[in-house]
Amino acid sequence: MDNRRSSIGRISPLGKVRWKWNSSQWAKAILPGSMDRLQKGWKVWIPHCSCFRTSRLHTRSIDMHEKKSTIGRRERLQQMTKEEIKQAAWAQIHANGASALSLRGIASSLGLSAPALYRYFPSKQELVTALILDAFDSLRLALDATAQRLEALPWQTRLRELGLTYRRWALEQPAAFRLIFGEPINDYEAPWEQTMQIAGASLTALIRTIDDARACGDLQQPVQPIASPGLLAALQAWSDAIHHVHPDILYLAFTIATRVQGLMMVELGQQLPPFFPNGDELFARELERIVLEIENR
Template identity: 35%
Template structure:
């Protein structure tokens, strides 16, 4: 449905508010999100800003939704660029897209995965669907690989930790993932390692010890894939 002029102006203003909030995050960190500071930059009163975002938490939630959905879009697009039966290639493309997005959108990445904002509590019913979109891409590929006999865990992963396995099994049922335990475990394990490398790179720790963070990242992601029995073409 076509928006009216008033609706377009309102949406443009909402986007401008978020853009300024991202700039403030980039310059001063996620805790710097302030409706008062944004209003000052826009030449508006704080009261006027409340017409677009009723509270600080509403703005933070909107930023979080945008970030998770943008990251998921990048991962889904990367997956769709690869042949369906090339599971390792699909996962490598997705994980490279994850890193590229994080480096290009470092303020947003730190908002969703960095230090929590004091006093803010994300409304799960609103944020969780966006949060799990990207993760579902990864575990979905792993589940497809398993269904087609291509997932072959290395010896050390053939006996998973019992308490972790029980928790993940319950999580799979509760959140409706509809996948076996193995893809979930490999998805979480790979994500933890991938995320750790990216966070260290974002804060400039990795370059000093590896020289080329991208080459290091590719090599380690390939090793993660090998533990699942998946080989790149």
């Protein structure tokens, strides 16, 4: 390779000129009369100028960045609008129940036309499914946080605290609780391929706690009464699909959850006898009873 120096630059081993001068020096050296044009603010094209080529690449890079930024802004605005629609739907469920959910009513409350709302949620089915997924995920996060915070404590303490966390969540988010555990919504059928996994995940903290009781020998085994062949097959299929634990563990987790859920339905529905100021002590005793029932003594 020719590494000779010239009055303009140096020939690199790769055969490309590595220019050292600025644009004014280039123009003066290569293009007669270019200095006058530069001083007048003209853009001067300099053949094979590395700085010119870099400038063009930089311009294309800026264009691509601006395009991506525009797409990002559009996606963020779309997500923000979706969240506003869901918040309006939650307000409607809280006020009138899930069965009264109306897309036209939601659109009206947000100042949107019904066709505009359908751009974000093409059907009531899709909106309800999105709300159900959010509700189950909120419950899961609350229970998982409790389980993680108390993971070093005995399983009995963790089970009681999980029950109390479940109750707090339901009292703080009654609309979410009623949507996923309350009355069915007319003409709505949950798409299990979307909801099954996240609904099952809300049981994970309880399942792990019960399985810890089994691992340290504190759980009565086998669980009585013995499951019928049909029930055992159903529990095994459920376990194989999601949780991958012994069917008895899944059975205990599910029945404990439904007992707690039943008490919450009574409390939220204001169906407690008038002699109870609230459900605090009733709920605490039921959790203690659950621990005593499954503990191996």
